[in-house]
């Protein structure tokens with residue numbers, strides 16, 4: 001699903017598709033990505049290296065998971081290796097959710113919201129160091145606040161989440177989805 005960068009990040013073409021592709025390959029060697037790929041394989045959804053593509057994105061986002069297709073990383077909205085690692089990890093949690101659920105419907109706000117909560121929570125998107133880099137310096141409970149903010153951004157393009165639906169749906173599924181840490185044993 002489309003995942004937007006912090007609003008301060010503007011479209012800039014700094015890295016080439018080739019450089020981005022190399023960063024993706026490097027991300028595949030990180031412990032988190034390796035673990036998620038192992039878990040995907042165990043769950044019956046093995047993914048190859050060609051599952052990931054570096055593309056120039058016209059929509060303001062860092063990456064996306066497209067069911068049945070794979071993961072795209074947006075060359076024009078990422079700058080550093082850590083962001084690629086983060087995007088790849090985040091999108092693989094969506095891929096895992098897609099794999100384990102028999103009938104996940106991305107168009108439905110509740111299904112989409114649940115996966116975004118899990119992806120933002122479990123991928124490390126809201127690690128305090130990353131929040132500091134984005135300019136958010138408020139401490140205490142910032143983890144959940146960050147997850148909510150990023151989920152809202154990701155749901156913005158889903159018509160089923162229009163109006164107050166996004167906020168209401170996040171509230172409705174929050175406990176169940178925030179506490180669902182599969183395939184991790186605990187908060188990674």
Ligand SMILES: [Zn+2]
Nearest residue numbers: 001003119154
């Ligand atoms: Zn997402």
